[in-house]
Amino acid sequence: MTSSSPLPLHKQLIVESDIATSAPHRSKNFRVFASSGSYTLVAQDAYGLFFEADGNYVKVDNDYVVGGYYMSKINSNDLSIYWHWKNSLKNSPNGTVYIADISKKPNYKITESISGHNFRGFVSTLTYGGIAKGKIMFVYREFSDGFARDAFTQEVYLDYKPESIYAYKNSRFVVHKADNTMISYTLLKPL
Known part of the structure; x- marks a missing residue:
């Protein structure tokens, strides 16, 4: 207030419902879950924006991971769930980020918050x-x-x-x- x-302003993605999906990787199929709540913009690339959860919001096969939502700049703000295995995106091994497509898109809004x-x-x-x-x-x-x-x-x-x-x-x-x-x-x- x-x-x-x-204080610096940060873009936030506020998602209204929990999302569960799956993501194939090599010979395995991961179960991916993202909770409703606030996700803060932490990075972007030429194709989209990475909104990361501040707490334990994202699970892969029942293990909490670092991640959140990836919003496409190309596909009219289409959302996917992303995750990685280290403490932050910049520390992810070789920059590897895993993406899980979402079939039913959640309701969401973009806002700004103060940190x-x-x-x-x-x-x-x-x-x-x-x-x-x-x-x-x-x-x-x-x-x-x-x-x-x-x-x-x-x-x-x-x-x-x-x-x-x-x-x-x-x-x-x-x-x-x-x-x-x-x-x-x-x-x-x-x-």
């Missing part, structure tokens, strides 16, 4: 956390050289009143509409 310092992990110095952030029992929740964090400081993470609960001005620390913002998964707001003053 807001920060005391500029607070790639900056230097002291930065504080206020992140939207959802609504419960008439309260709107935010998470306040302080980072030092890109790392969250546990002692400086705090959940903040405020009464939810659409079109009201909210204030926390130095920030001021108007919440137009919110539910458990999204918020529409206007930032009047950053942290």
